[in-house]
Amino acid sequence: METPLEDSLVLVSHDAGVRTLALNRPKALNSFTGAMHVELAAALDAAADDREVRCVVLTGSGRGFCAGQDLADPAVAPNPEAGGTPTDVGAAIERYYKPLAMRVRSMPVPIIAAVNGVAAGAGANLALCCDLVVAARSASFIQAFAKIGLIPDCGGTWLLPRLVGRARALALALLGDKLTAEDAERIGLIWKCVDDVAFDTEVRGLAARLVAMPTRALVAARMAIDASQHLDLGAALSHEAAVQRELGVSHDFLEGVAAFLAKRAAMFSDR
Ligand code: T3D
Numbered sequence: 001m002e003t004p005l006e007d008s009l010v011l012v013s014h015d016a017g018v019r020t021l022a023l024n025r026p027k028a029l030n031s032f033t034g035a036m037h038v039e040l041a042a043a044l045d046a047a048a049d050d051r052e053v054r055c056v057v058l059t060g061s062g063r064g065f066c067a068g069q070d071l072a073d074p075a076v077a078p079n080p081e082a083g084g085t086p087t088d089v090g091a092a093i094e095r096y097y098k099p100l101a102m103r104v105r106s107m108p109v110p111i112i113a114a115v116n117g118v119a120a121g122a123g124a125n126l127a128l129c130c131d132l133v134v135a136a137r138s139a140s141f142i143q144a145f146a147k148i149g150l151i152p153d154c155g156g157t158w159l160l161p162r163l164v165g166r167a168r169a170l171a172l173a174l175l176g177d178k179l180t181a182e183d184a185e186r187i188g189l190i191w192k193c194v195d196d197v198a199f200d201t202e203v204r205g206l207a208a209r210l211v212a213m214p215t216r217a218l219v220a221a222r223m224a225i226d227a228s229q230h231l232d233l234g235a236a237l238s239h240e241a242a243v244q245r246e247l248g249v250s251h252d253f254l255e256g257v258a259a260f261l262a263k264r265a266a267m268f269s270d271r
Helices: 034-049 089-105 122-129 144-148 156-164 166-175 181-186 196-211 215-228 233-247 251-261
Strands: 010-015 018-023 055-060 064-066 111-115 118-120 132-136 140-142 178-180 192-194
Touching: 010 034, 018 034, 018 196, 034 089, 055 064, 055 196, 064 122, 089 122, 111 122, 111 196, 118 122, 122 132, 122 140, 122 156, 132 181, 132 196, 140 181, 144 166, 156 166, 178 181, 181 192, 192 196, 215 233, 215 251
Parallel strands: 018 055, 055 111, 064 118, 111 132, 118 140, 132 192
Antiparallel strands: 010 018, 140 178
């Protein structure tokens, strides 16, 4: 297991096929600066390129997961002391948050958001971009944008109605209330809420399970489910056939069937 450099803005560690990336600005609840965006993008790209990586876990250092944009970062925040000098917020989204959401959504391996504490603003939606969201019971989700005069970004307007329906999406976006991890699980915003004492074990166990599974098929399932959002049934069925055609000639499919027939555990290796 590699030991991360403590002063990095993203702590990177690797163990048995699992690449863990921990946002590391705990004093500001891991809110995003431009520098942290750059480090996270590099860490995600490195994980995507490394054939040893079969699962990524994204989490936060300290008591928070991520509080979204660092509102004090002069590169993107308006400066009230200078008369509220306007900044091009759209440019920051195009430069940082759109590529971040696209990177996460197109990772060639499954990605787990291990939400250890509060996830607010773009931090909440970064978690929701991931394939499986596991949250500690003490964690929470806040669409904080309306409180500062913005709309949900980092994929929020796309993700929220798809995850929880229009009524709940609008309530979350307009009111910006804190949603407990338990309620987030209850309304289907996240996969699972687990007791704080069981959180690390649960995340490790889930990551280990994914490592042993057929990575290519898992990612193809994510892609097909996302693609189905703008397809009719016939087109979705055709898409499924096309993907199965590709997976059907993969090593993992041959191995999975052979293992089933031989009543042994499959050894998947495609990526
Ligand atoms: O470029 C652009 O601006 C566009 C991009 C937009 C994307 C976005 O994400 S917009 C939304 C930005 N995020 C927020 O509005 C959330 C702001 N934070 C909060 O509302 C609260 O901090 C929390 C509800 C997340 C947590 O509350 P609590 O009481 O647990 O902690 P706290 O005391 O508020 O925060 C602890 C420290 O973190 C504190 O610093 P201090 O006083 O100890 O020195 C606080 O200022 C700092 N912090 C928390 N969030 C941010 C932050 N510093 C900078 N930016 C933050 N977003």
